[in-house]
Amino acid sequence: MVAMSQRSAPAKPSATLKDVAKLAGVSTAVVSYVVNGGPKNVSPLSEAKVREAIRMLGYRPNAAARALRSGSAEMLGIVVPDITNPFFASLAHAVEEAAAARGYALTIANSGHSLAVERRLVENLASRRVDGVFLCSIVAEPDLRDLESAEIPAVLLSYTGEESDHCSVGVGLEDGGRLAVEHLIGHGHGDIGLIMGSLVGGVLDGRETGWRAALEDAGLRPGPIMRIPFTREGGYQAGEWFLNATSRPSAVFVSSDLQAVGFLRALHDSGVQVPSDLAVVSFDGSKEAEYSIPRLTTVAQPVEEMALAAVEALLGNGGPQHSRTFPVTLIRRASCGCVSER
Amino acid sequence: MVAMSQRSAPAKPSATLKDVAKLAGVSTAVVSYVVNGGPKNVSPLSEAKVREAIRMLGYRPNAAARALRSGSAEMLGIVVPDITNPFFASLAHAVEEAAAARGYALTIANSGHSLAVERRLVENLASRRVDGVFLCSIVAEPDLRDLESAEIPAVLLSYTGEESDHCSVGVGLEDGGRLAVEHLIGHGHGDIGLIMGSLVGGVLDGRETGWRAALEDAGLRPGPIMRIPFTREGGYQAGEWFLNATSRPSAVFVSSDLQAVGFLRALHDSGVQVPSDLAVVSFDGSKEAEYSIPRLTTVAQPVEEMALAAVEALLGNGGPQHSRTFPVTLIRRASCGCVSER
DNA sequence: TTCGCGAATCTAATCGTATAGATTTGCTCT
DNA sequence: AGAGCAAATCTATACGATTAGATTCGCGAA
Structure with missing residues (x-):
């Protein structure tokens, strides 16, 4: 037919x-x-x-006419560095659900880890007069003037910077770093390296601070540090670098699951056994970590709760919103030695 | 300070x-x-x-006023089943880039594999008078009347159905299935199973048709079929099922990389070696497949080109747009036996 | 019968932008 | 000098929805 x-x-x-x-x-x-x-x-x-x-x-x-007349488009915006990163994908997804529950649509935009693009996107959202913006900025102190002058509320999401006076929702990165390192120390490791995602503008990431602090508290010297992009490729490169290094730590803390997946790949390629030759703990708590080989022990961020809190902060009629920091939790799996594979 | x-x-x-x-x-x-x-x-x-x-x-x-006056919001919309699926994430990302290159913003919305939600989202986009909609529908013949009555062009993206008269952009799913199976046959396999994502409405997926056709052409009987969701969990379940089955095929074609990752995990858990005990070819060509253990041989979709074509079809001033089907390519890696690990 | 009153409905102004058509300005050319 | 003309600018309306304030209507009470 x-x-x-x-x-x-x-x-x-x-x-x-x-x-x-x-x-x-x-x-x-x-x-x-x-x-x-x-x-x-x-x-x-x-x-x-x-x-x-x-x-x-x-x-x-007609939503445009309605928006013009009533000043609200019933729409929120979120800017993430890379929607292709599973962590941001799930964050955006959670935010979308939370926003939808309150009748708002969500526009998702990628800054592609470029500050210039991030600014352009924020400006674009401002001119669209969205009712609020979630910004996962790649810098510690993003420029929010476009939003302020349009009186559009914003919340800094998954926020790295510590000392901003702006409303933000994030996790205790430093606690996460500590948690990971303390756990590895508990497994008997004394030489613990760090694979850290590279941030623009040379900000100090809480994960790094936590890693260093935990080692210091235990009277240990910080192991080697590698700075690489927040990608699987980055993790892979880190792995190659570690293997060629003269002295190799017995454990590493990796700043994201995505990087850890690449890292595991590199280790596997050269026959290094995880966790027996090298223990790994990563960060994010994404699905990727659950299916890698070996399964990754990871410091999990409470994505849904963060999304809920962010939407609440933006839309809640409460007065001047304060910043919220959520606690992380350690998910014990095989890559640190807690659980055996299979 | x-x-x-x-x-x-x-x-x-x-x-x-x-x-x-x-x-x-x-x-x-x-x-x-x-x-x-x-x-x-x-x-x-x-x-x-x-x-x-x-x-x-x-x-x-003020974008609202501008949209009202000129009838265009310089904005496109895309509806995907699940932005958390890396394939859709990269597709959405590619579409966003292509749209941005032409000065359009993109709203990304998740249907969560629900037809009711999909409809609501399309309706929402229609009332926002976006300039066009990309729809990755979960059914073969989505309801586009809301868009038609608002004269909003739509293109069916990553399209499964074969017989629609609506403008669409997709890949040769059947060719993909054939390609995968023929490759496995070339490796000497005679008993080839299928792990197929479950579609709503009982449509027949081209990948399944291709799998069956290739086997028939080679004079082989179709191996076991499993239908499971398009998730890692689904793939994992499929793996468990295969292992408990009385007779196990020597190779399988999996309908997505995401599922294949779960599948590999299940095989690893029970000590089945890939590809020696069981060869695997999957579908999508996503990054995930490049870092799994073992690396997945996969039938790749040309995501960027599809995105470009979809945007062109929507925005191009060309007359009545025709449907485009892109060719897939086989990426040979370790899971089929082409390349050894490490 | 007439007045008053509330419910239902209507009229018209407004949001901020885009642009057709009217008007002004400044020149050049005879 | 005056006509003619193009460039620059202005005036005024439309886009579609919302809503304050005006209007109409019907009905009960005096």
């Missing part, structure tokens, strides 16, 4: 409120009241006529 | 065209001409005054 026609509707170029009003034999005001459960009420008879007309015409309110 | 003030601007609630015009001492029309490189030209003097005024006021055009 071949389709008969490309388009069934006779190309009515979108009905407007006025069209509906005319067909229903009422004024545009009444239609608006019906559509919005408006500020005034309408008789059951009118309501019925209006609903019928809406159905007949396939009327759908 | 503690920040002195929360907001530096004295809460000017967004300058409008009129404000700029007043400050620059010209009419709103001139300002508009300057901002848009408008349909008429302005003197260098006026232009300079306007630009200065814009700078002083931090003026930024």
Whole structure:
């Protein structure tokens, strides 16, 4: 059975409120009241006529006009460095769900780890007059003036910087670093390296601080550090570098699951056994870590809760929002030696 | 150094065209001409005054008003089943880049594999009067009436159905299935199973058709089939099932990299060696496949090209758009036996 | 019968931008 | 000098929805 026609509707170029009003034999005001459960009420008879007309015409309110008139587009925006990174994908997803639960749509945009692009995207969201912006910035002190001048609230999400006075939602990165390192120390490791994602602007990441602090507290010297991008490729390179190094630590803390996957790959390529030859703990708690070989012990971020909190901070009618830092938890699996494979 | 003030601007609630015009001492029309490189030209003097005024006021055009007036929001929308799936994440990312290159923003929305949600999202995009929609539908014949009645062009992306008359961009799924199976046959396998993602509405996926056709052409009987969700968990379950089965095929074709990763995990857990005990070829060509252990031989989709073509189909001024099917390519790695690990 | 009152409805202004058409300005050419 | 003309600018309307304030209607009370 071949389709008969490309388009069934006779190309009515979108009905407007006025069209509906005319067909229903009422004024545009009444239609608006019906559509919005408006500020005034309408008789059951009118309501019925209006609903019928809406159905007949396939009327759908024009969001642009509505946004113009009422100043709100019922839309939020999020800017992430890279949606291709599973952590940001799940974060964005969680935020979308939380926003949808409150009737807001979400625009997701990628900065591609470029500050210039990040700025452009924020500016774009500002000109769209979204009702709020979640910014996973690649710098510690992003420029929020575009948003401020448009009076658009923003929350810094998955925030690295510590000393911002702006509303933010993040995790205890330093605690995470400590947790990972203390766990490795508990396994008897004394030489613990760090594979750290490279940040722009030379900010100091809490994970690094935590790693260093935990070692110091235990009276151990910091092991080797490698700085590489937040990608699988980066992790792989780190692995190659570690293997060629003269002295190799007995354990490493890796700043993201994504990097850890690449790292494990490199170790596997040269026959280094994890965790017996080299123990690994990573960071994020993403799905990737659950299926790698061996399974990764990882410091998990409570993504859903963070998303909920971020949306609440943006939309909540509460006054000046404070920053929230969520606790991380250690998920023990095979890569540190807690659980055997298989 | 503690920040002195929360907001530096004295809460000017967004300058409008009129404000700029007043400050620059010209009419709103001139300002508009300057901002848009408008349909008429302005003197260098006026232009300079306007630009200065814009700078002083931090003026930024109101996208809602612009959209209302000109009927276009310079925005596209994409609906994917799950942004958390790396394939859709990279597809969405590629589409975003292609759209950005033409000055369009992109809204990404997740249907969560629910048809009801998918419909709601499409309706939402329709009411926002986006300039076009990319739909990765979970069904073969999605309902596009909302878009048609609003005269919003749509392209079916990563399209499974074969017989739609609607503009679509996809890959040769059947060719992909054949390619994978023929390759396995070339390795000497005679009993080849299939792990297929479950689609709603009982549509027949081209990958399955291709798998069956290739076996038939070679005079082989189809091996066991398992239908499981498009997730790592699904792949893992499939693995467990295969291992408990009485007779095990010597090779399998898996319908996505994501599932294959889970599958490999299950095999590893029970000590089955890949590819010696069981060869695997999967589908998508995502990054995941490059870092799994062993590395996955996979049928790759040309994501960037598809994204480019989809944007072109939506925005291109060419007349009635035809559907495009892109060829897939086989990436040979270790899981089929082509390349040894390490 | 007439007044008052509330409910239902309508009229019209508004949001910020874009642009067609009217108007002004400054020149050149005879 | 005056006509003619193009460039620059301005005026005013439309886009579609919302909603305050005006208007209409019907009905009960005096």
